Amino acid sequence: MNPYQAPLAEMKFLLDKVFDAPQTWASLPAIAEHVDMDTAVAIMDEADKISRELLHPINRNGDEQGVVHQDDKVITPDGYKEAYNQYAEGGWVGLCGDPELGGMGMPKMLGVLVDEMAYSACNAFTLYGSLTAGAALCINAHGSEALKEKYLPQLYSGEWAGAMDMTEPQAGSDLRGIRTKAVPLDDGSYSITGSKIFITGGDHDLTENIIHLVLAKLPGSKGISLFLVPKIKVDDTGNLGESNGVTVGSIEHKMGLKASSTCVMNYDEAQGYLIGKPNRGLVCMFTMMNYERLAIGIQGLGTSQAAYQMAADYAKERVQGIAAGGSPTGADSDPIIVHGDVRRMLLNIRVLTEAGRALSVLTAKQLDIAKYGEGEAKAKASRYVGLLTPVAKAFLSDRGLDAAITAQQVFGGHGYIRETGIEQLVRDTRIAQIYEGTNGIQAIDFLGRKVAGDNLAALTEFVNESIAKLADLQHVDAEQIAKVTGLFEKILTAGAVVNDNKLTSPALINSVAVDFLDAFGHVLYGYFWLIMSDAAVSHSDEDFSSQKRYLSDFYINKMLPKAEYHLAQVLAGDETVMTMPESLF
Amino acid sequence: MNPYQAPLAEMKFLLDKVFDAPQTWASLPAIAEHVDMDTAVAIMDEADKISRELLHPINRNGDEQGVVHQDDKVITPDGYKEAYNQYAEGGWVGLCGDPELGGMGMPKMLGVLVDEMAYSACNAFTLYGSLTAGAALCINAHGSEALKEKYLPQLYSGEWAGAMDMTEPQAGSDLRGIRTKAVPLDDGSYSITGSKIFITGGDHDLTENIIHLVLAKLPGSKGISLFLVPKIKVDDTGNLGESNGVTVGSIEHKMGLKASSTCVMNYDEAQGYLIGKPNRGLVCMFTMMNYERLAIGIQGLGTSQAAYQMAADYAKERVQGIAAGGSPTGADSDPIIVHGDVRRMLLNIRVLTEAGRALSVLTAKQLDIAKYGEGEAKAKASRYVGLLTPVAKAFLSDRGLDAAITAQQVFGGHGYIRETGIEQLVRDTRIAQIYEGTNGIQAIDFLGRKVAGDNLAALTEFVNESIAKLADLQHVDAEQIAKVTGLFEKILTAGAVVNDNKLTSPALINSVAVDFLDAFGHVLYGYFWLIMSDAAVSHSDEDFSSQKRYLSDFYINKMLPKAEYHLAQVLAGDETVMTMPESLF
Structure with a gap:
């Protein structure tokens, strides 16, 4: 099995061509002081290297050996301490930390990509640093100056x-x-x-x-x-x-x-x-929790990317059966990637992962503007952070488990054996749907507080802005734009139906929230695919642009209809959910 | 946590009221000689007892201890040998075996219910007996008289x-x-x-x-x-x-x-x-494999039932939050079953599990008629066995994993901890989607061989018969009947589209097979819910009939629309699946 390789071209494309990182950073003085695209690329290259060479090698043994509780101490598996020292010394824990107190002051747009690489390489290891960075963020936002000075430098440096x-x-x-x-x-x-x-x-x-x-x-x-x-x-x-x-x-x-x-x-x-x-502790804790929620979404995203790579590599190597209609090379047996069902599984993972990365970067961009921007731009970004954070946490972690399970299926019987490593991804990523607030709770936060609690104001603003962007695209099929636009409008309609009935049907939001979030996620990913496909047209690598077109067509054709299913569930309301008496469960 | 309790009322209802076991058995002399409903009920009661008292107690330790390979021998966990001896002595391995050679000659309709109980109680243990029964079936069907006499009595008795x-x-x-x-x-x-x-x-x-x-x-x-x-x-x-x-x-x-x-x-x-x-070994082996395929579907079904019971018990006990709109008991905190999202999860598992049991019993009924019947009834049952076996294997095992994962979500963080046991169900049932032919291969068998390979003859026969039964229902909403009937017709249309294009698009079947099977499964379950709901109207227990009505309404309202999504994927064809060159994966 090939070791993990970060999708660097993909990451640079998102920053540079899709979400305008250079312009965004240039407009935020606190960021511009520390980073431009060249610096960001150098940091990503280095993150790829440590993910592959430092973190991935300890992933498998960490699972086999586990942590041990002994003599009132918790001992991490072999290699963890050495890796953590090196990781901390590289400044990775404090990457986005306050530069006045020892952090590197990097934008979250870059931070999420570095986090993704680390999670792809080793889920378990990456949590230690993520919790540390989240605690530092909370202390920096709400702690006294004395606490900040006393604790933040050692947290950013990874000493504590x-x-x-x-x-x-x-x-x-x-x-x-x-x-x-x-x-x-x-x-x-x-x-x-x-x-x-x-x-x-x-x-x-x-x-x-x-x-x-x-x-x-x-x-x-x-x-x-x-x-x-x-x-x-x-x-x-x-x-x-x-x-x-x-x-x-x-x-x-x-x-x-x-x-x-x-x-x-x-x-x-x-x-x-x-x-x-x-x-007022919950308000403070939510600074950390929102940070961790995005991080946990990224855990799912990193898992998806690792799962895709493993499954795609296996599908190109494993020879079994002949392509329907005859072997393309005239061989007796073909690699299983010739089979439609195997390609379908790989494409499912791939399109959800790449759109997921767009969700991660877009959410991070709003975090950066909300933190470092000014005036109405800052206020709008804060609204979007509120809207997108529960979606990123739940939708990315749900797709992470789907990706790991689908990739495991590509491996056939070998996927159930510990040696191939894909089953570890399934087990490691499963918790991401649960911790930092279950995905049900994320959905209720999204629909109940961020959508209905706001009378759809932020959602409508976001959706209309997205529809306007779609209308401006030059290189995308008009019919595909119409499909995604129509579904965005249906999301607003469904949200309005929920909002109109939330008082008369108090159980409604809780009953349909997960489907509402899933519907929105699928439409949002359709939007991402169209803007990525459009932006890729001018990419210098022709393979890169044609690949984006293939994948976008697959998503719109095959995955987008799932939004309709979830919308149908939302519109079916809560009646059949709430009527059966508890005693009959 | 309550120990496993077999859903005996449910099982008896399916045999007696939904699938006419008494009449079916009476019409098959080889069966009628051995069993009537009273005997069947006594056997089910006993199977419930051993599942709860003999098999469930060794489930957890079996997972912790595992099998060990030592000195060229494989040693099973503590308690397995004693349990197996008792299980074999009870005649359970040879339950459906040839009575001329030591089997008990019971119908498969009963056998699948006993298997389900055993799988609910302990996935790992049950495989040993299932493989033995499958091997005996194959030897009985294809072996020489000498081999049968020499090996079958000891296989049926569980000695070997x-x-x-x-x-x-x-x-x-x-x-x-x-x-x-x-x-x-x-x-x-x-x-x-x-x-x-x-x-x-x-x-x-x-x-x-x-x-x-x-x-x-x-x-x-x-x-x-x-x-x-x-x-x-x-x-x-x-x-x-x-x-x-x-x-x-x-x-x-x-x-x-x-x-x-x-x-x-x-x-x-x-x-x-x-x-x-x-x-001609594959033909013989397929006798065993088809047996095991149904058994593996039942592994998924047994997992679903166990997962439901654990999650429903937990949801009634675990107190957290207050019901939307206020606590029904005026308490400070309510059991989490008051929350719409928790009920949605439980209902999802429940309706898929109960319809899944109907699929298991219907498939078994066709197996019994195909084996013991005569003339056209026997021939038709054989066609239906061919049609339903890959659906039962794939759809039941897919739903088994879904059920275990959804139940785990109900447990929240406790679901990720080994002590609660729900994560073991996820790990144990995952393989059911892979072994005995991956679910992708089941789907290709279904769509490619059983549907398109047959120019839709058996599928059309089965669907038309089902539509006719729906038209005869007396106690079900006409609109619900129209919904399921309409979707059955769409299944035939989609199948015809695939059949018409299978030669010009050789990758089509492989590319859309999984979605076709999933679409069919969801419509079939809608059919099962309507016939179950109708049959339950006359049930002596009023709670039982109202429960079936609640659940049926939930299924038709909330789950049936998923068939449309899968149909859309089938009709979207193979183009976006097959066009991207392998090098871009």
């Missing part, structure tokens, strides 16, 4: 790691039930006591300290507050002191991601520091 | 086990490349030399002998012949003698089914006995 401590056994999707307590101390800090489960990277041996962001309740309060709780205390000069009453109770045994530690964490009068205002 | 030895590294889906050799010996037997991979139950410690059905080539022949090759030689009095040059090379490490041994088998001048005619 971060973790997000939310879930408790009785409080998962519903955080109201959190029982971890925070008692104010005289020095302005807090004493944290309680227990959390499912803490990714809660403990490990990769770094000398781990900075936990812990949700807890103040005495007598129903509100939830956010606290920075280091595993090892840090003194005023930044040196590590004694341990802080943060211990690992056990690790979970999971379906996959076996090299990623998932811990039960206990806090026994651990010293913590308030982040943001009291009782 | 069976295995199906087809695949070689270079010969998987395409068996032309088989290299295992069979050289004639003077005594009329053959000397078998070669190697096979992916042999389920190829070696284990459950029985004292294993009877392999091995595909091999005669000297100078391209044709493939079938041989009975015992692991241990059997003398003329039926006693076991010396070992027969059949050894296990290694076992595969798999994604799931870890308690099922999957072996590399080596034959070193092993003594074998021809089954059927020389060079």
Whole structure:
């Protein structure tokens, strides 16, 4: 099996030709100071190299060996610590971090592509850095200057790691039930006591300290507050002191991601520091959570890309049967890629992955403008971030599992055997549909809050802008434009139907949200395919442009109709979902 | 978590009210001699008991411990041997076997329900008996009287086990490349030399002998012949003698089914006995393979049922959030089954599982009539067996994975943890889409051979008969009947389009087969829901009939539209699938 190769030409094309990165960056002074296309290309080339040479080699053994909980410590598999040191030293953890405090200040548009490469190479490893970057983002956005100065440089440098401590056994999707307590101390800090489960990277041996962001309740309060709780205390000069009453109770045994530690964490009068205002912890945590949601979508995207490469390579090598209508080379047996069903499977993965990358980059572009832009451009980008983040998390992670399973099918019986590695992708990526808010919750956030909660304002703005862009395309079949445009309009109509009935049918949003998100995702991908196909016409590599045309035609012809199915489900409403009494389930 | 409970009321309803088992059995003398509804109900009650008390308890440990290859032997997990002995002594392996040679002579209509229970309780365990029953079926159909008398009683009794030895590294889906050799010996037997991979139950410690059905080539022949090759030689009095040059090379490490041994088998001048005619081995093997194909569909069905029960139990117990529109009990938190999205997931699994059971029983009914009936009834049933077998294998196993993944989603983060057991179902059932012919190959068999190869004759006959039955229903909404009827007609139209273009577009069948099968499956399930809903009206339990009405409405409203999506893919043809050059993949 060929090692992972990042789709660099594809990535550069998206930045340069589809989403106007050079112009966008030039218009944002805080970004322009650090990056132009040449720098970005150099960084991507280097990210490809470390993904292939540093991360992919530890992927398989990490799955076999897993993390071990021993003597109150969590030990990562062989090679993880060395790889993490090198990864941190390369500046990858702080790639998009605040340059005033040791980050590299790179735009998210570039960050998502680097993340994708890392996830393609090794799902489990990449989570450690992703959680750290997310914790840093949250501290930078909501922490005091003192906390930022004390903790961010070491997080960006990767010397310390971060973790997000939310879930408790009785409080998962519903955080109201959190029982971890925070008692104010005289020095302005807090004493944290309680227990959390499912803490990714809660403990490990990769770094000398781990900075936990812990949700807890103040005495007598129903509100939830956010606290920075280091595993090892840090003194005023930044040196590590004694341990802080943060211990690992056990690790979970999971379906996959076996090299990623998932811990039960206990806090026994651990010293913590308030982040943001009291009782406003969820707002702060959502800065991290939204970051992680996009990252988890990208986990699915990275999995899709890796799965495609493995399956395509196998389909070109594995010889079995003869092409319908006779072997193209006159051979006795052909590689299985000659078979329509195998091509169908590969094309399914391919078109969803490439459009998925467009979703990832577009969401990142809005994040960059929302963070570094000004005025109405900044405000609009913020609206689009709200709209696109749950879609990116859910749709990319759902497609990630589909891709891994479809690729496994291309391998036939060999796909079920651990040695080929494709089954590990299925197991590793499955959780992406669940953690950081299940995809059902993403869909309810999307339809309930971002669409209906906003009376369709942001969705209508986004859809109309997209329709206008389609109308301007010069090199795409008018009938295809009409198809996608018509479906965009149907999305608005369906959204309006839900919005009009949300008060009289309180269960409606919850019942149809997943289908609404899936319908929107499929239409959005149709839009991406048309703008990519159009932009590729002028590409210097003729193969590149014809390939985009083939793939776009396949998507519009074969995959886009799925939007109609999901729309039908939305319009079928909630009646048949809600009527059967609970006792008959 | 509640232990597995077989859906006995459901099963009895299908036999008694939907598919007329009593009348069917009474009309087939070879069956009527052994079984009536009372006997069948007693057998189902007992099967439920052993599934719950004998098989389900060894499921989890079997996954943790797995099979072990040690000192040239394969050792099954703790408890497997004891369970297998008890299972065999109960007569379950020979349930549908020839009563002249020690089988119980039960109809397949009953057999599929017993199989489903066993697969629900423990996927891995059930394969051992299923392979044995399949091998016995093949020997009974094609073996000489001497072979039948010598081997069948011990296979039916479960004293010996069976295995199906087809695949070689270079010969998987395409068996032309088989290299295992069979050289004639003077005594009329053959000397078998070669190697096979992916042999389920190829070696284990459950029985004292294993009877392999091995595909091999005669000297100078391209044709493939079938041989009975015992692991241990059997003398003329039926006693076991010396070992027969059949050894296990290694076992595969798999994604799931870890308690099922999957072996590399080596034959070193092993003594074998021809089954059927020389060079006609595939025809004989297909008797076993068709049996196993239905069984593997039932593996998916059993998984679906187990997944549903686990997810529904969890959804009723797990408290999180409040119902949209307020808690029905005025509580602070409700069980998650109040949420529309959770109900949607449960209903998806439920309606596909119950319709899937109808597909399983209908296919079995055709098998019984094809085997024990006479004249045109027998001939028609054979045509329907050919038509329905690939659909049952592919559609049931695809839905099995969907069900397990959807149920896992209901569990949220807990679904990714090994302790809850739902992730084991995902891993165990994944292979069902691959082995015994991938689901792509099933679809090509269905559309290419059974539909287009027959110029739609059998399909048209089946569809018209189904439409006529729908027209006769007394208690079902006419609009729902019109919907399903209209889609059945669209299936025939789409099939005709494929048939008309199969010669000019040789890749067409291969490219659209999976979607054609999926479209047919979804329409067929709509048909099943209407006939079940109609039959349930007179059910003595009012809850039972109203439940069927709720579920039928959900299916027609929410799931049936998926058929349109798959039909659109069929009609979109193969052009966008086949045009992109291989080099661009």
